[in-house]
Amino acid sequence: MRTDAEKEALQRIRPLTDEYDEILGVAARIKEEVNSSGIAEAMLVGSVARGTWVRGDRDLDIFMLFDPALSREELEEKGLGLARRVADRLGDEWREKYAEHPYINATINGLDVDLVPCYRVASGAEIRSAVDRTPFHTRYIRERIAPFVDDVLLFKQFAKAGGVYGSDQMTEGFAGYLCELLILHYGGFTPLIRAATHWKPGLLIDIEGHASRAFDEPMVVVDPVDPKRNVAASVSLDQMFAFVELCRGYLDAPSGAFFFPTREEPLSGAAFGEHTGERGTHLYAVTFATPPFIPDVVVPQLRRSLEGIRALLERSGFVVNRASEAMGEERCILLFELFCDEMPHIVRHIGPPLWSRANAEKFARKWRESDCFAGPYIENGRYVVEVERRYTRAGDLLASPQMLGVGLGKHVKRAMEQEWVVLRGEECWSPEFAGFLTTFLRKESPLTHLVRSGQA
Numbered sequence: 001m002r003t004d005a006e007k008e009a010l011q012r013i014r015p016l017t018d019e020y021d022e023i024l025g026v027a028a029r030i031k032e033e034v035n036s037s038g039i040a041e042a043m044l045v046g047s048v049a050r051g052t053w054v055r056g057d058r059d060l061d062i063f064m065l066f067d068p069a070l071s072r073e074e075l076e077e078k079g080l081g082l083a084r085r086v087a088d089r090l091g092d093e094w095r096e097k098y099a100e101h102p103y104i105n106a107t108i109n110g111l112d113v114d115l116v117p118c119y120r121v122a123s124g125a126e127i128r129s130a131v132d133r134t135p136f137h138t139r140y141i142r143e144r145i146a147p148f149v150d151d152v153l154l155f156k157q158f159a160k161a162g163g164v165y166g167s168d169q170m171t172e173g174f175a176g177y178l179c180e181l182l183i184l185h186y187g188g189f190t191p192l193i194r195a196a197t198h199w200k201p202g203l204l205i206d207i208e209g210h211a212s213r214a215f216d217e218p219m220v221v222v223d224p225v226d227p228k229r230n231v232a233a234s235v236s237l238d239q240m241f242a243f244v245e246l247c248r249g250y251l252d253a254p255s256g257a258f259f260f261p262t263r264e265e266p267l268s269g270a271a272f273g274e275h276t277g278e279r280g281t282h283l284y285a286v287t288f289a290t291p292p293f294i295p296d297v298v299v300p301q302l303r304r305s306l307e308g309i310r311a312l313l314e315r316s317g318f319v320v321n322r323a324s325e326a327m328g329e330e331r332c333i334l335l336f337e338l339f340c341d342e343m344p345h346i347v348r349h350i351g352p353p354l355w356s357r358a359n360a361e362k363f364a365r366k367w368r369e370s371d372c373f374a375g376p377y378i379e380n381g382r383y384v385v386e387v388e389r390r391y392t393r394a395g396d397l398l399a400s401p402q403m404l405g406v407g408l409g410k411h412v413k414r415a416m417e418q419e420w421v422v423l424r425g426e427e428c429w430s431p432e433f434a435g436f437l438t439t440f441l442r443k444e445s446p447l448t449h450l451v452r453s454g455q456a
Contacts, residue, residue: 006189009259010150013054013157023048023060026109030062033086034115040064040082041120045138047176050145052152054160060113063135065120068128076101079117086115097294101129124225136225141180151189155179157259158189162246162446167234169299170327174243178231181207181221196247201237242446249447249456257455264453266434267441273426275441281321282341285428286334286398288420290327291411298327301409306334308407309398317343318394322443326436332412333433335440341394341424346373351383398422 002010015023027044034042046061047053064082066075080096083104087094091113094106103116118131127133145152159165159174167175174182185205186192201218210227218237223229250258267275276283286309291298302325310320319339326333351363360383364376367385375385391397399422404413429437450456 003254005254005256006154008256009154009157013153015053015055026111027060029090030086033089034064037082039078040066043135045134049138050141051149052180054153054156058111060111062115064117066117068119068121075117083115127226133226137177140225144184145180148183148188151183152180154189155183161259161261164239164243169296172234172236173239174235178221181231193247193250196244199244245445245447253456255456257450261450261455266438269429272429272437276425282338283425283428284336284394284398285423286420287331288415290330290332291415293411295327298411301412302327302332305408305412309334312406316391316397324440326433328432338394343389343392345389345392346386347389349385349387353381395422395424
């Protein structure tokens, strides 16, 4: 039995007939254009092909299947050439994008369309690139999903509302294909929600009983068409348990807020300044031009860079409470909340124990020949010196050349070699990052947000 919240949600998320006809009509035109080329076969894939798309989604995925006898270079050349011709004939605008290999993203009749070349392989065992799996995913789901379409729609909307939908690097959540597999495995939305309340790290779901290899992610769903792949590899431990928390909250008190929560407005610049002042901490942002690559390339490098700079700050005595990153259209931001942003002029360096004679004598000789506030002296059997700290203010350290010597991602480093800007306190606020900054300051789990706002 559906709850009232689920019935109402379905009325709002099932695609309308006119919308369905429009999207399928555009897909048919694109497929006809591809097929008439005589060099590739068009296939509609993704949620539209499987009938599991949520009302309002305006995305189409058209795969162009080429002869597997082609080399990788020939596939890219012929595939991009065909995709450009289709986009020129039918589209308003298009751009080239890159995943494992290039594809064309076009706007056609107001729809966001991906035209993706791949190989027309006979089985999952013959897959030559990641995109070759997608036609098999579509066939697998389409043959089984008909009794569970409403369940998939509910799950997708539930995950979107809770902020855990999407396998991109920023979200680290549940992909659409993963949602469909979980519904198939558990037999519907309600059984899935109930089962998820008991999930633990190391969860293994293997629908086809492959169990062909070990995976080390917190959640493992073996791909039915490619047993070497974990469909849930993108799901982080935090997002896995954000979903678990939402499921527990929904079963305790089901309401429409779990599908359509009220969104808070981002903080204004003035309100942001008040919030940062109330916390009594010290907020610093490092911003630089966004590298010209897709988020799945840039975001991991932002995270690596964030950790490198965090380590630099903490080595220098500036304790970091929290840090986060965001990628915008024009700029990227690395944000650090510090418990203190000024340190004394002296810093202690602890040397080797005196029973390690050679090392101890080398340490002592170095510092006896240098200017020290104190030392070398002996404490607990080790040499200690008190020397002048190079950077006493966090802002000076973040603006220093030392920044380029930490473990920055390759593209981040190239961007920062051109310029980076250090901002402090309310200076960190900008319209581009207002939502990100608001979420950072009001950090809370999805269920906590619903409870605090009185929605659950």
